[in-house]
Amino acid sequence: MKIQEINAMEILDSRGNPTIEANLWLDDGTKARAMVPSGASTGEREASELRDNDKNRFGGKGVLKAVENVNTIIREQIKGRDFNSQRELDYFLIDLDGTRNKSKLGANALLAVSMAFARASSYSSHIPLYQYLGGSNAHVLPVPCMNVINGGKHADNTVDFQEFMIAPHNADSFRESIRMGVEVFHSLKNVLKSKGLSTGVGDEGGFAPDLKSNDEAVEMIIKGIEMAGLKPGEDVSICLDPAASEMWENGKYKLFKSSGKLLSSDEMIDLWESWSNKYPIVLIEDGLAENDWEGWAKLNSRLGNKIEIVGDDIFCTNKDILKRGIEQNVANSILIKLNQIGTLTETLETIEMAYRNNFNCFVSHRSGETIDSFIADLTVAVNAGHLKTGSGCRSERIEKFNQLMRIEKELGSAAEFAGIKAFKTDNDKN
Ligand code: PGA
Numbered sequence: 001m002k003i004q005e006i007n008a009m010e011i012l013d014s015r016g017n018p019t020i021e022a023n024l025w026l027d028d029g030t031k032a033r034a035m036v037p038s039g040a041s042t043g044e045r046e047a048s049e050l051r052d053n054d055k056n057r058f059g060g061k062g063v064l065k066a067v068e069n070v071n072t073i074i075r076e077q078i079k080g081r082d083f084n085s086q087r088e089l090d091y092f093l094i095d096l097d098g099t100r101n102k103s104k105l106g107a108n109a110l111l112a113v114s115m116a117f118a119r120a121s122s123y124s125s126h127i128p129l130y131q132y133l134g135g136s137n138a139h140v141l142p143v144p145c146m147n148v149i150n151g152g153k154h155a156d157n158t159v160d161f162q163e164f165m166i167a168p169h170n171a172d173s174f175r176e177s178i179r180m181g182v183e184v185f186h187s188l189k190n191v192l193k194s195k196g197l198s199t200g201v202g203d204e205g206g207f208a209p210d211l212k213s214n215d216e217a218v219e220m221i222i223k224g225i226e227m228a229g230l231k232p233g234e235d236v237s238i239c240l241d242p243a244a245s246e247m248w249e250n251g252k253y254k255l256f257k258s259s260g261k262l263l264s265s266d267e268m269i270d271l272w273e274s275w276s277n278k279y280p281i282v283l284i285e286d287g288l289a290e291n292d293w294e295g296w297a298k299l300n301s302r303l304g305n306k307i308e309i310v311g312d313d314i315f316c317t318n319k320d321i322l323k324r325g326i327e328q329n330v331a332n333s334i335l336i337k338l339n340q341i342g343t344l345t346e347t348l349e350t351i352e353m354a355y356r357n358n359f360n361c362f363v364s365h366r367s368g369e370t371i372d373s374f375i376a377d378l379t380v381a382v383n384a385g386h387l388k389t390g391s392g393c394r395s396e397r398i399e400k401f402n403q404l405m406r407i408e409k410e411l412g413s414a415a416e417f418a419g420i421k422a423f424k425t426d427n428d429k430n
């Protein structure tokens with residue numbers, strides 16, 4: 001695969017902040033484009049997202065330096081060069097950057113090139129991206145974990161926890177599960193309306209009402225599921241991402257948006273245990289902060305046999321950190337975000353390590369997204385069984401669902417919808 005040309009430009013993400021897109025041509029004339037997302041509640045150990053910090057443009061959030069790095073340093077090195085594989089290109093980029101966290105060229109610059117090359121290579125080989133990435137065994141359609149109530153850093157409301165998701169797992173197909181999920185989303189809107197609550201949405205398209213407590217968010221969702229004619233727990237379960245690193249202050253968790261109450265790590269674990277007894281919860285991501293490793297080990301030993309315990313900020317899609325997490329038994333699943341690590345190959349290495357150690361992989365968008373649907377293909381490529389990519393509205397979220405419906409149609413009878421077995425729950429033992 002010889003790269004004929006590459007260029008990048010500054011575009012906007014779903015929050016109206018700058019991000020980077022790359023266009024790449026192979027010498028057979030194939031052309032592909034990739035766009036990079038951006039997070040708000042980022043992990044401390046994520047690969048470096050290069051921003052201009054020029055306060056005169058976009059409040060310092062411009063990415064012209066990252067764009068220039070692609071258009072000069074990277075272009076000069078890869079234009080006209082033959083790469084036999086994605087791995088060869090990605091390691092070439094990693095070496096060219098030369099830093100541990102990609103701070104020289106920017107993980108955003110590297111990822112745009114990495115994804116564009118993968119997509120161009122799939123076009124050039126006339127193989128759909130999910131199959132190009134995953135081979136002919138790529139066939140599992142994921143349960144869409146839809147973030148229907150937004151709080152934390154993703155919404156200006158009184159809800160401390162960032163994401164309240166529904167998992168419509170009792171379906172025969174992805175298409176059917178999306179229908180169930182969207183019907184719950186619409187009936188939740190009616191529940192909120194009937195109580196005089198706001199139905200405006202947050203960054204990921206979930207509702208963002210001011211609620212009296214965090215519990216109330218789950219209770220509203222349960223009502224929404226029932227109003228849609230479905231059974232909580234049986235048809236649709238609940239997943240949470242409180243993004244607890246954002247609440248961690250001097251060794252305590254501060255419920256900063258509702259009560260201002262401080263909870264110890266043990267009290268947070270008690271809270272998750274009581275919630276998982278009370279509500280049909282199948283997955284908790286970032287229930288504790290990225291630097292509370294002791295707490296994570298306790299949480300996983302208390303709940304890890306019953307529900308899926310996913311590490312996002314704590315692992316940052318980084319295989320070295322995941323290795324430590326496996327050794328210390330802090331979780332049973334890892335969140336997968338390409339831009340946390342900065343190349344496709346490293347992402348696939350992390351996924352491989354997870355699977356070899358009986359961890360699940362939960363593929364994820366970022367809160368600042370574009371219409372690029374790369375993660376839809378990636379989820380099927382690695383048969384991850386579940387993903388989170390927003391709610392039942394906003395095209396940058398919906399495009400991933402639409403792409404998954406296209407993939408399901410294309411796979412035909414080879415497609416398998418993951419259902420409840422996608423999750424690490426006590427059903428595993430049945
Ligand atoms: P982010 O949120 O993209 O703002 O980091 C997503 C998450 O925490 O999972």
Ligand code: ZN
Pocket residue numbers: 241243285286312313335
């Ligand atoms: Zn998260």
